Amino acid sequence: MRTTFDFTPLFRSSIGFDRMLHALEAASRVETIDNWPPYDIAKLDENDYRITMAVAGFSQDDLTITQEQNMLMVSGRKTGEDGGQYLHRGIAGRDFQRRFELADHVKVVGASLADGLC
Template sequence: MRATVDFAPLFRSSVGFDRMLNAIDLASRIPTADNWPPYDIVKTGEDDYRIDMAVAGLAENDLAITQERNTLIVTGRKEPEQQSSTEYIHRGIAGREFERRFDLAEHMKVTDARFENGLLSIILKREIPEAMKPRRITITSSTARRGEDVPRIEAQKEAA
């Protein structure tokens, strides 16, 4: 049995975290039905990540990777085998179709994808735009501004 968590207090007391809170709420409601293919998510640096997926039984041509906004979609569709004289006694290597979705944080970008020995590796990097990076603000004191001509607001003088 899965315990449900009420996120309503977080929605009431936070500003600008809607996307993250909605993702957490959605993840807690959807049961994980399929866990194939198995995968690892590895943090390789401060802003660098890698997703490794074990896709034995599929070839490089059977895989597709798509990034739509903040969602990474990995699909695998094996071409149907043509009639052959091969007779399987046991078929344990999975070659079934799949679609695996990963929610990405803002400014995540796929930089590379490699397929080797049945392992698909997707390299991701967070590239924060220069305008959003922290910057130092200089503070000027009023003594430093004495030499400057400071604009003043003057009220109109009315004759009594």
């Protein structure tokens, strides 16, 4: 069961909180929570964060990381199949796109792929 909140009264009676209210509206519009690929968000210190995603089966060429304004997008698309006949296929290789909303003061400084973790 999902409850939708109307933030309109807060817009009329608050000044300077519009970004926070827009973020709350955006968070309430998230449709379904997809849990693949799994990821961790760690706060390293006051101003540093690290996002770790488990992207087994994807090479660095299959991954795209972009930042547009306050949105970090990580997407994966397999470029080709190996053509093997699988008896069991447990490693998901489907395309994905994961979005992370960033605060104004957060800047992306780097990305790497090591041991199937991005």
